[in-house]
Amino acid sequence: MLPLLSTRLLVVLAGMSVLIVVATVLLWDRAPGPRPARTGLRVVALLLGQVMAVATCAIALNDYGFFYGSWSELLGHQDRVAAVSRTDHVRTAPDGRGVVGGGGRVLGPAPFEAGSVPARDGKTVTVRLPGRRSGLAEIGFVHLPPEYFQPGWEHTQFPAVEVLTGYPGQATDLLKTLDVPAALRQVQRAGTAGPMVLVMLRSSPAFPRDTECVDVPRGPQAFTYFSQDVPADVASLFRVRPVGWGAMGDSTGGYCASKLAVTNSYVFPAAVALSGFNSPPQDLTTGDLFGGSASLRAQSDLVHLLRTGHSPAASLLLTTTRTERGPSGLDAVQTLQRAARPPLQVDTLIETRGGHSFSTWRPELPTVLAWLSSHLHPPRTPTG
Structure with missing residues (x-):
C-alpha cells in the first residue's frame, strides 16, 4: 500500500479521477444492456467519479496540513510504549x-x-x-x-x-x-x-x-x-x-x-x-x-x-x-x-x-x- 503522505498516492488518485471522468464521457452512450442496466452503470460511474474526486482532495489537504501521518493514525491505531526500563x-x-x-x-x-x-x-x-x-x-x-x-x-x-x-x-x-x-x-x-x-x-x-x-x-x-x-x-x-x-x-x-x-x-x-x-x-x-x-x-x-x-x-x-x-x-x-x-x-x-x-x-x-x-x-x- 502506498504511504498516506506520498506524492505517488496523490498522483495515482488524481490520475484515476481524470480517467474515470474521461471514460464516463466517452462511454456514456455506449453502455451495453437494456435501459435499466445502462442507467445503473451511468449512476455508478458518476458516483465513482465523485468518490475519487473527494478522495483526491482529502489526500491533497492532508498532504498540505499533515493532519495524519499514516494509515494507522487515520484509522485510530497507534503503537504506544507504556513503560521504559x-x-x-x-x-x-x-x-x-x-x-x-x-x-x-x-x-x-x-x-x-x-x-x-x-x-x-x-x-x-x-x-x-x-x-x-x-x-x-x-x-x-x-x-x-x-x-x-x-x-x-x-x-x-x-x-x-x-x-x-x-x-x-x-x-x-x-x-x-x-x-x-x-x-x-x-x-x-x-x-x-x-x-x-x-x-x-x-x-x-x-x-x-x-x-x-x-x-x-x-x-x-x-x-x-x-x-x-x-x-x-x-x-x-x-x-x-x-x-x-x-x-x-x-x-x-x-x-x-x-x-x-x-x-x-x-x-x-x-x-x-x-x-x-x-x-x-x-x-x-x-x-x-x-x-x-x-x-x-x-x-x-x-x-x-x-x-x-x-x-x-x-x-x-x-x-x-x-x-x-x-x-x-x-x-x-x-x-x-x-x-x-x-x-x-x-x-x-x-x-x-x-x-x-x-x-x-x-x-x-x-x-x-x-x-x-x-x-x-x-x-x-x-x-x-
Whole structure:
C-alpha cells in the first residue's frame, strides 16, 4: 500500500479521477444492456467519479496540513510504549547517532532530509522519546546545528527548544510545511541567532485524543511528558543543557509552550506562542480533561494563574494578527499581556493581517527564533 503522505498516492488518485471522468464521457452512450442496466452503470460511474474526486482532495489537504501521518493514525491505531526500563547512559557519536539508553532512541535520518553536510547545514534525525514518568511516547525529530559537528565543540552543551505542532498536526509539519530547521539556518547565517537544538514533536502524545498539554486525571499525563520526560530523554541522547530550554508552538502547541514557561520556568524560561490559546478548550476531541474539577481547570488557565499572583521568572513572545479572531486573536493576546506582572516578561508580535495558518506562521519564524536565542543561555562547556 502506498504511504498516506506520498506524492505517488496523490498522483495515482488524481490520475484515476481524470480517467474515470474521461471514460464516463466517452462511454456514456455506449453502455451495453437494456435501459435499466445502462442507467445503473451511468449512476455508478458518476458516483465513482465523485468518490475519487473527494478522495483526491482529502489526500491533497492532508498532504498540505499533515493532519495524519499514516494509515494507522487515520484509522485510530497507534503503537504506544507504556513503560521504559532504565539502561546505561547514552554515548553520542560524532555524527549525532546515539546508542539506546536513557529512555530514548535515534531511529535514523529524518524524512525530507536532503543530502546535507552536517558541519555546514546541521543534521535532523528521527527519534523515539518514551517517557518514564508519564508512560507516553512519541516519534519526533531532533535538529542538531552545524556547530554540533564542528571541531572545537565536541564537549559543548547546546540550548534546546521544544517545538510543538497544533492539533491534529504531525511532527512532519515542522519539517516540510514550516521547515523550522531551514529558518534556524537562515538566522544563524545572518548572525541574529546562536546555535540551538530543535526538538520537534506533535502536541498530542495520546493521539487521536487532544490532550491540550494537560495531566488528565486517571488519563494521559501529557504535561508531565512535555515538561519532564522530553528534556530527560533528549539529554540522554544529545549534548543539550539539562535546564534553560525554550519552547515554541503553533495553536495548541503555542498554548503548551506558554504553559511550560509559566508553570515550569526553571526548565523552560522562554517560550513563543504562534497564535496560541490562553486556556485549553474542551470538546469531542479532548473529552473531559479535568475530571470535572474546576480547580484543575483553573490551573491550566494562564490568565487566571497570572491574575491570582503567579509570576514566574520567564519570558513569553505571543504572536497573532489584527484580523485573527477567537481564543488566539488579538484580544486574547492583550488579555494575557495585561495580566502579566514582573518578573514575567510578555512581548508580542502582531501582524497586520493573516489567519490561523502555516502561511502566517512561516514568515514569522526568523523573528521568533532570533527572539528565542536572545532569551536562552548560550552553549557552554561543562567544567569538572
